[in-house]
Amino acid sequence: MPEVKAPYAPGTPCWVDLMVPDQQAALDFYRDILGWQGEPGPAETGGYAVCTYKGLPVAGIGPTMDESTPTVWTTYLASADAEATAAAVGKAGGTVMMPPMDVMTLGRMMVAVDPAGAVFGIWQHKEFFGAQLVNEPGAIAWNECNTRDAEASSAFYKNVFGLGVGPVPGAPEGAGGYLTIQVDGRPVGGINPMTDANFPADVPSHWMTYFCVDATDSTVDAAVKRGANVMVAPMDSPFGRMAVLTDPWGATFSIIQDQQKSD
Numbered sequence: 362m363p364e365v366k367a368p369y370a371p372g373t374p375c376w377v378d379l380m381v382p383d384q385q386a387a388l389d390f391y392r393d394i395l396g397w398q399g400e401p402g403p404a405e406t407g408g409y410a411v412c413t414y415k416g417l418p419v420a421g422i423g424p425t426m427d428e429s430t431p432t433v434w435t436t437y438l439a440s441a442d443a444e445a446t447a448a449a450v451g452k453a454g455g456t457v458m459m460p461p462m463d464v465m466t467l468g469r470m471m472v473a474v475d476p477a478g479a480v481f482g483i484w485q486h487k488e489f490f491g492a493q494l495v496n497e498p499g500a501i502a503w504n505e506c507n508t509r510d511a512e513a514s515s516a517f518y519k520n521v522f523g524l525g526v527g528p529v530p531g532a533p534e535g536a537g538g539y540l541t542i543q544v545d546g547r548p549v550g551g552i553n554p555m556t557d558a559n560f561p562a563d564v565p566s567h568w569m570t571y572f573c574v575d576a577t578d579s580t581v582d583a584a585v586k587r588g589a590n591v592m593v594a595p596m597d598s599p600f601g602r603m604a605v606l607t608d609p610w611g612a613t614f615s616i617i618q619d620q621q622k623s624d
Contacts, residue, residue, distance in 0.1 A: 372522030505551030
């Protein structure tokens, strides 16, 4: 089991969460398609639910506090010092949307947007460092920044976090222009250039979360029965069979099949 037992290195995606108008319905939806367990939390956390799989934290689902808040999955990147990261975001051409704030004794968070317009969160851990299960069905498999300006995004994450940026290991040079962000040479996330050929023109830069599943096709069928929409139908990729969905509240996410499994 790919358990995570130590804090994430700065710049590594460490957590994802969803703020949604109907929290209980969302908890039920993701329980049914991903097997998560979770229930609304205490009032002091705004009811925020930490969802678990096999007893380990994998993602958060909270109630929307403001009707203007978009319903999206937010990727959080680890930081050793949220204040220093906030300063670095500004120097690198990004914008801090929500300044660093304490989340009880769990950690400090902030929300920012990169120069290409992709929104992301920052998490500085204290008692809670993020997802404790990854890369297996029911957990996060990958996070990537789909960007309208790959050069600007690459420079931004490199400058803010000191990350390496390079091609997918083993991929042909320039294959699709896809890049990885790397910690000590290890890929921890992706940077995917957006074009009108692979994304509708009105879709802005954004971070995408991939969840690992046992079987992509049957997961899509189950999600559709529960009110999801299919944005990209199941298809094979070099990294596994994948699909893109929007949940009943409009939040987009991807699923990718455990390559050791087959439909």
